[in-house]
Amino acid sequence: MTTIEELQAKIAELEAKLSAQNATARNKIDSMSAEVVDSNPYSRLMALKRMGIVDNYENIRLYTCAVVGVGGVGSVTAEMLTRCGIGKLILFDYDKVELANMNRLFFQPHQSGMSKVEAAAQTLRNINPDVEIVTYNYNITTTDNFQHFMDTISTGNLTNGPVDLVLSCVDNFEARYTINTACNELNIKWFESGVAENAVSGHIQFIVPGETACFACAPPLIVASNIDEKTLKRDGVCAASLPTTMGIVAGFLVQNTLKYLLQFGEVTHYLGYSALNDFFPTMRMKPNPNCEDRYCRKRQEEYAAKPKPVKEENVAKTEEKPLHEENEWGISLVDESATPEEVPKSVAEGLSYAYEEGPKVLRDEANPQDDVNLDELMAQMKSM
């Protein structure tokens, strides 16, 4: 039997532990400081300004990203953005944390059984209380939730406007297609990301409705994994995963998110990763004028009607002085970016479509069946 004294001692011990934990959590910080002191969580990020990489780092606080899918890629993505001090994160997932997820980063065994969004929010708020975190624990692909998802991403930013980016970190075609539908309709830019079920390849893709190919413009792309399909065994399992591949893809995703939001460097439209041979294909895909998604076609028309800004040459800022004065061996760089707009038949080296497209059937309005009654059909089916 435990005595009252023992229990009291236990309580005191737990209280001490709890207060120690709370003591390490920091208070909110009003504005990002560039001061280089040990106690400033933003000093190394603000240093990007001094180094001339980013002009306006503190603007990151103005931005909102929606992260759809808080699994192996999404949770790490959310953590990176939280540590970078993003303004607001909206997390969507309907799954629970399980011990089977522990081969991936971020979640911890003691969070098993919690919803992924709740567990993630807890950790993220502790890491950086300055980030506003909102969570939704539901499946976006069902009719009940889809409208709420649309409303949330179109009014969810810090000033009740649309989010700046949607980051798709989901693990299935249906959810990607759903995000694509919503973003085309709402005209919201988004990043698609994915890791192959064999865990040795992945990709990110930047989708600007009307301007770059959307997810419905062509069959999904596959990064060649250089594995003979016949030797790829699938016996008894659906999917494999590695923390490495997922971490790398999350890194690519957030890197390009930061480049887009803070306007530095170039945002890659498609970046693939093949782990077995460390091959990183990149490319750019124009939208399909016959895309099945009518909002994609509408966005394409809008984009075509928009006057294009003349691309400023980036020479102004870079020094013209040759990097190597002498060139004893005659080494020169060959420009491989000659025709970035063209989509070759084979997509790009190391990339192929998941399957060949079937004949496109647009909405068929024929075949009216007014003579049959739905209730009768339902009853007939039920009585079988």
Next chain:
Amino acid sequence: MVDEGTRKTLSNIPLLTTKAGPRDKELWIQRLKEEYQSLIKYVQNNKSADNDWFRLESNKEGTKWFGKCWYIHDLLKYEFAVEFDIPVTYPVTAPEIALPELDGKTAKMYRGGKICLSDHFKPLWARNVPKFGIGHAMALGLGPWLAVEIPDLISKGVVSYKEKANS
């Protein structure tokens, strides 16, 4: 790609023509009628081929489907509840068929008991939008899944025969 039996079954399920999802209001009603007609024919086919293996019904809106499927192994009937939602992007994306009571009992499942489909399913589905409907998803997805997984689950003792399932 698909075995001869499945191919034959598929070819006897009426194809659909209306490309509409649950967000399309009136056109969705039309699609729903076609879904029901196609399913009724498919169940009739199964009955006359002495291979009756599922029943389905939906809510009024046709967005949530539920029912049962069964599999005969060594003359015993093993029955399971089936359920799935019609995704907002249907019929471009197929429904994700789930057998909730087997959730966690096999690796060939995603969370919530959604069955893990073969690599062939999605390409075949994508090439047949909007002709394939719920009946095709059952024939191409759940049917082959049960045929492979249930005998295996029975042999492992994960699934056992329940007397009252024999209704």
